[in-house]
Each structure stands twice: as structure tokens, then as C-alpha cells.
Amino acid sequence: MCNYVYHTKTIPRTTYLPLTCGCWIHYDCFLRHVVGTSPNIDPRIGRPNDCCPICRTRLFTLEGIVMLTLATRTKISMVDIQYPLHVDYYWDLDAGLYVVSDSTAYTADCKIIEKIIITRFIALFHNLNSRPSPYLDGSPDLWTCYYDILEDIDSRGYPKSRWLQFNRKGEGRLKGVGFLLFGMLVAVKMRGFMVEYHARIMMTEAWADFENCREELQRMILKHVRGAGWSWADKGFSAAL
Numbered sequence: 496m497c498n499y500v501y502h503t504k505t506i507p508r509t510t511y512l513p514l515t516c517g518c519w520i521h522y523d524c525f526l527r528h529v530v531g532t533s534p535n536i537d538p539r540i541g542r543p544n545d546c547c548p549i550c551r552t553r554l555f556t557l558e559g560i561v562m563l564t565l566a567t568r569t570k571i572s573m574v575d576i577q578y579p580l581h582v583d584y585y586w587d588l589d590a591g592l593y594v595v596s597d598s599t600a601y602t603a604d605c606k607i608i609e610k611i612i613i614t615r616f617i618a619l620f621h622n623l624n625s626r627p628s629p630y631l632d633g634s635p636d637l638w639t640c641y642y643d644i645l646e647d648i649d650s651r652g653y654p655k656s657r658w659l660q661f662n663r664k665g666e667g668r669l670k671g672v673g674f675l676l677f678g679m680l681v682a683v684k685m686r687g688f689m690v691e692y693h694a695r696i697m698m699t700e701a702w703a704d705f706e707n708c709r710e711e712l713q714r715m716i717l718k719h720v721r722g723a724g725w726s727w728a729d730k731g732f733s734a735a736l
Contacts, residue, residue, distance in 0.1 A: 558673030
């Protein structure tokens, strides 16, 4: 069916995937359809990336960060759209970068996220007197710092790139898995910064709590993907963004 409707030439045999609409499609074909990278798609029967390429039934909420996650995990290159000359080019003052494409917009977003992480982490130690530690060993509250980082990112209008786009309009489950994936992206970047430059914090109670909350966020993502219910009250995640 993929070969007839989706591809214009024979493809290697791969595992078939049953979709919720009742259609079957090659796993590789579906991923490339969602990410939008297949060079063999027939323009006469082209489908939106969030719909079944066979029957046109909408399957999920399409979010840029979901596409990026799928592409990264399956080693598929994202489509890097170059912006029209003098129309959509812009200078990102905060990132110090001229944005001319999807990839440069993504790079600018990452630079800003990393700058905010560094700024908030340093401020965390300067504010220890005004924000007492909740831990017996006196270590700083990393999870509160994480929420401060998310708030700063949002208040400054980031992310701007198509690759990190996620649904902000809905409430609860309607926000989509992209909301959680972006939260995980920030948590992973924050964790990487601490491991590389402040490794001693890994011996604190704050680190253990941060890791537990990060793992809980991972479980929330898995529940969302698998269709199981979850609560926005979990770990106070209703406060984020």
C-alpha cells in the first residue's frame, strides 16, 4: 500500500505499522512522512504530516519538536528550509546570530536556552540567603531553578524555530507531547551543563531530587506517547510555561 500511494519507487522491505485509522504503512515510510523528508512522495496525493498518507485521517497534533525528536532518534535529517532573501531573514540580537534558515533558527534557540541556564544557575548561588535551601545539606533548589529557566525562556519569546515549536494553546493533555519534550530538552541541557562545569553538585541532595523529577518527566512523556492517563498535578508541572 505504501508503494502504491506513498512512494513512486520500490523501497526496501521494512516492518509494517498499524495506524489508529486502520491503515497499514511501512514504519520507515511513516517516519519520513511525519518528518517530511521523503523525496519520493507523489505531489498529486500529498498529505499533511499529521494525517494518514493513505486515507487522510488526522492521527496526532503535529509539533516541530516531535518531528525533531523522531528524526534524531531514527537518524533522519530534518528538512532545512532556507528563508526567502530579505523577507524572513533576521538578526537574533540575544543569540548574536543571523537567522536565515530552520537550522540557524534552531541554533539561535539553543544558544539562548544555554545562556539562560548559565545565568539562572549562577544566580541560584547568589540568592541562597533570600531563598533558603529545602535540603538538609544546604544545597540549592535545582528544580525551582529549572522552572525559573522555563519562565525566562517563555517570557523572552523563545523558542522561535520551527524545529522546537510546540502547542501552547491547549490545556492539559491537549497541549500535546511537544510541551513535555521541550521541558525535557531544557532539563537535559541543564543537566549537561552541571555535569560538565559543576560536577560536585552531583553529590548533593538537590541533585538527587533533580534527577528524580527529570525521570518523572520522562515517565510523563512515555505515558503520553502510550496513551495512558497522567495528571498535570504531577510534580507541579502545571506551573511550567
